[in-house]
Amino acid sequence: MGIRDYEFRGRTYDQWELGEEYITGARTITEADIVNFAGLSGDWSATHTNDVYGKGTIYGSRIAYGNVTFIVSTGLLTQTLMFEGTTVALLDMQISYQEPVRFEDTIYCKFIPVEKRPTKTPGRGLVTFHVFVYNQNDEQVAEERLVFLISSEKGHM
Amino acid sequence: MGVLHYDFKGMLYDEWELNRAYTTGARTICEADVARYCSLSGDYSPLYTNALYAENTVYGRPIVPGGLTFIIANGLDCQTLWVDGSYIGLLDQQMRFLRPVYVGDTICLTMTPTAKRLSKKPGRGIITYRICVFNQRDEMVMDGTWVILMATDRDHME
Numbered sequence: 001m002g003i004r005d006y007e008f009r010g011r012t013y014d015q016w017e018l019g020e021e022y023i024t025g026a027r028t029i030t031e032a033d034i035v036n037f038a039g040l041s042g043d044w045s046a047t048h049t050n051d052v053y054g055k056g057t058i059y060g061s062r063i064a065y066g067n068v069t070f071i072v073s074t075g076l077l078t079q080t081l082m083f084e085g086t087t088v089a090l091l092d093m094q095i096s097y098q099e100p101v102r103f104e105d106t107i108y109c110k111f112i113p114v115e116k117r118p119t120k121t122p123g124r125g126l127v128t129f130h131v132f133v134y135n136q137n138d139e140q141v142a143e144e145r146l147v148f149l150i151s152s153e154k155g156h157m
Numbered sequence: 158m159g160v161l162h163y164d165f166k167g168m169l170y171d172e173w174e175l176n177r178a179y180t181t182g183a184r185t186i187c188e189a190d191v192a193r194y195c196s197l198s199g200d201y202s203p204l205y206t207n208a209l210y211a212e213n214t215v216y217g218r219p220i221v222p223g224g225l226t227f228i229i230a231n232g233l234d235c236q237t238l239w240v241d242g243s244y245i246g247l248l249d250q251q252m253r254f255l256r257p258v259y260v261g262d263t264i265c266l267t268m269t270p271t272a273k274r275l276s277k278k279p280g281r282g283i284i285t286y287r288i289c290v291f292n293q294r295d296e297m298v299m300d301g302t303w304v305i306l307m308a309t310d311r312d313h314m315e
Contacts, residue, residue, distance in 0.1 A: 003189065003209065004209075008203070029201070032249040033197065035195075036193070036197050037197060037228070038192045039193075040190065040194060040197060040225075040228065040232075041229060041231055041232035042184070042229065042232030042233065042236055043228070043232040043234075043235040043236075044235065045235055045240070045241075045244060046165075046241075046242060047244070047245075047246075052160050052161065057245070058245065058246075059285070066247045066250070067231055067247075070224065070227075070250075071194070071197065071198040071200070071224045071228065072198060072199065073196055074200050074224055075198035075199030075200040076199070077200075078198075078199065078200040078201065078202055079199055079200075083202070084202070084203070084259050085203060085210070087202065087204070088204075088215065089204075089213065089223075089254065089257075090223045090224075090254055091253065092251075092252070092253055092254065093223070093227075093250075093251065093252050093254075094249070094250070094251040095249070095250050095253075096248065096249040096250075097246070097247060097248060097249070100246075105168050119265075124287045155203070155210070156213075157207070157209050157210045157213065
């Protein structure tokens, strides 16, 4: 028994079935997330950090960063453990934003593998996921396409 | 004098020149950035957080999350003040991750406007940028496109 005996839970390339729908857990976006994001990214745009300014924008209040929605969605995906130890790399991402996310909104994702392609190097393949991000009212706030390089073998140390 | 009287420094829709590459300052990504990224995103993938595991990956050591490089690139853009107050909203972002980034790497980016069009609503226009992120060896680590809604005049910057 030891550190090397842990079994990673991620799905291998072959285990992903095209067209299957998966739902992640949900997370409430709080003001603390916004402040932490500003500090980490260095993006202190007034839209997100200046309440007086935010009230005068087309949104009528400060809103969450689009990129907070993005990184929280990747966290929600990771927390399903379906990528643990088998994901080799994120190769390509695209995100479009449909609705602003406001403080205290709760977001979750639906994700669907839509394309699979083996790579030249054996033992892995590319899986493209279509990801939809919704808020607590089931309104779609963002849509993503993520291309992951995924191993054909279970992860191990 | 007061909170409402700050003059925003951002460039308006018309001030961005098509096909000119605007280069930002640079930032070194440190281990604390990775830890903070994991705690904020909730993504604790062993690729960034488990050195023992990372030894046996194609990288040989932990890598920086692609999402972290991406948001630091956004921050570098904002710190130039080019979009200070003139930025209304982010519409679409695409990035290809070309090379791994490691702790200790220093990144900067170039933003090149490749397309501009006015939106239907007055006071706003849409600019498409090609975004190239480089490391300290001038190797491109990310390449992509951002579509940003930008104000066309100072009146729409409040």
